[in-house]
Amino acid sequence: MLTKADNELLVRIGPKTPMGELFRRFWTPVMLASELGGPDSAPVRVRILGEDLVAFRDSHGKLGLLDAYCPHRRANLFWGRNEQDGLRCVYHGWKFDVTGACTDLPNCPEGPTLKNKVKTTSYPAMERGGLIWAFMGPIDLMPEFPAIEAFAVPDDHRSITKMITVGNYAQLQEGDIDSSHVSFLHSRMDGKPIPGGRVDATVFADKQPRWFTAETDYGLMLSAQRNAGEDTFHWRVNQYLMPYAVLIAAPPGGPVLTQVRVPIDDDHSMHFRVWSNADHPLNAEELAVLNDGVTVPEVVPGTFSTKEEFENDYLIDRTDQATSSFTGIKSIVAQDLAVTQDQGGYGTIADRSREYLTSSDKAIIALRKRLLTSAKQLMQGHEPPEPRNPQAYSVRPGDFKLPRTTPVAEGAKDMLLATVR
Numbered sequence: 001m002l003t004k005a006d007n008e009l010l011v012r013i014g015p016k017t018p019m020g021e022l023f024r025r026f027w028t029p030v031m032l033a034s035e036l037g038g039p040d041s042a043p044v045r046v047r048i049l050g051e052d053l054v055a056f057r058d059s060h061g062k063l064g065l066l067d068a069y070c071p072h073r074r075a076n077l078f079w080g081r082n083e084q085d086g087l088r089c090v091y092h093g094w095k096f097d098v099t100g101a102c103t104d105l106p107n108c109p110e111g112p113t114l115k116n117k118v119k120t121t122s123y124p125a126m127e128r129g130g131l132i133w134a135f136m137g138p139i140d141l142m143p144e145f146p147a148i149e150a151f152a153v154p155d156d157h158r159s160i161t162k163m164i165t166v167g168n169y170a171q172l173q174e175g176d177i178d179s180s181h182v183s184f185l186h187s188r189m190d191g192k193p194i195p196g197g198r199v200d201a202t203v204f205a206d207k208q209p210r211w212f213t214a215e216t217d218y219g220l221m222l223s224a225q226r227n228a229g230e231d232t233f234h235w236r237v238n239q240y241l242m243p244y245a246v247l248i249a250a251p252p253g254g255p256v257l258t259q260v261r262v263p264i265d266d267d268h269s270m271h272f273r274v275w276s277n278a279d280h281p282l283n284a285e286e287l288a289v290l291n292d293g294v295t296v297p298e299v300v301p302g303t304f305s306t307k308e309e310f311e312n313d314y315l316i317d318r319t320d321q322a323t324s325s326f327t328g329i330k331s332i333v334a335q336d337l338a339v340t341q342d343q344g345g346y347g348t349i350a351d352r353s354r355e356y357l358t359s360s361d362k363a364i365i366a367l368r369k370r371l372l373t374s375a376k377q378l379m380q381g382h383e384p385p386e387p388r389n390p391q392a393y394s395v396r397p398g399d400f401k402l403p404r405t406t407p408v409a410e411g412a413k414d415m416l417l418a419t420v421r
């Protein structure tokens with residue numbers, strides 16, 4: 001459990017909050033690159049880390065990410081005209097370029113000189129790996145882009161599904177790193193893995209993983225050890241890449257899942273479910289799995305909402321639950337949503353002062369500790385080291401079997417790291 005104060009510290013991400021400030025030290029994914037058209041195309045609303053922004057490409061294709069509200073009288077620039085290297089507010093015609101500089105102020109005689117003093121908030125943005133990323137922290141602390149493999153591979157090696165969900169980022173992300181729940185929530189009554197779910201059968205046979213957690217330069221290595229026969233242990237190694245991504249362990253021979261969770265505000269989250277191959281384009285067989293409505297859920301066309309949602313009980317099928325699936329809910333994502341969106345009340349933030357944690361929750365405890373420690377240190381003026389280590393992010397998750405005699409207690413980090421680099 002956490003104290004109420006630490007719970008608040010963990011979940012609040014708006015401007016000037018300790019966790020919000022920490023997150024702003026990293027490149028933040030804000031939208032799919034495909035949501036923006038070409039030069040001078042329509043601006044797009046973006047809400048991220050509790051801030052309302054508007055994204056656009058200027059006439060030269062440069063990305064702009066501005067405060068949504070015009071500095072004149074706060075009209076929303078989303079309604080604006082994207083014309084000749086700037087976004088023009090339709091209320092009184094003030095125009096801003098991608099740096100936030102006012103380049104035209106046409107509704108008063110003092111405009112030509114006054115415009116030089118007017119600037120709106122703008123954040124550096126770049127396109128990388130199918131997403132638009134923004135840096136929302138102090139400009140002199142802007143780091144290099146982290147070497148996350150999923151965003152470095154060619155575009156045809158990667159598939160991204162974006163979802164917008166009710167729920168605070170922390171409880172959704174805690175689900176991502178939690179290997180323990182896979183043995184139950186994502187299981188079937190026959191003990192076999194969900195087809196396409198990319199989970200070794202051992203996970204459903206041994207439901208009591210032992211955790212080995214290790215602090216790393218990029219975040220955390222979270223290893224779950226299970227029995228896999230007399231002489232063998234099965235290891236699932238999830239990687240937490242501070243602060244937005246979790247690499248999910250899966251047996252070799254298929255695409256890797258990178259789960260990206262970004263706070264929209266304290267009560268809503270953006271979820272990018274990213275599947276990628278390091279060495280080959282996604283093939284027809286792999287794409288078919290990603291389109292089966294199980295591995296990746298169906299999304300309401302024209303939206304980022306899953307068809308399975310709280311209002312329709314995630315389309316739970318109680319007959320299926322009695323005979324086939326542990327939950328009766330079809331997609332793996334909706335199985336996760338059913339439990340993580342309703343931890344103590346749908347749409348509320350989980351009260352971690354009322355939990356009953358056990359040894360099965362060691363990874364959750366490690367994640368919270370890492371974030372809380374970093375946020376508290378930043379409050380005292382100590383910058384987080386991870387943004388200065390972009391190359392450390394080039395790791396993979398692990399899923400493998402080792403002889404039980406392999407020593408791991410002390411050397412777990414180095415030994416496991418060697419297998420995932």
Ligand code: FES
Pocket residue numbers: 070071072073074075089090091092093094
């Ligand atoms: S509110 Fe934007 S120009 Fe007046």
Ligand SMILES: [Fe+2]
Pocket residue numbers: 175176181182185186332336
């Ligand atoms: Fe899950």
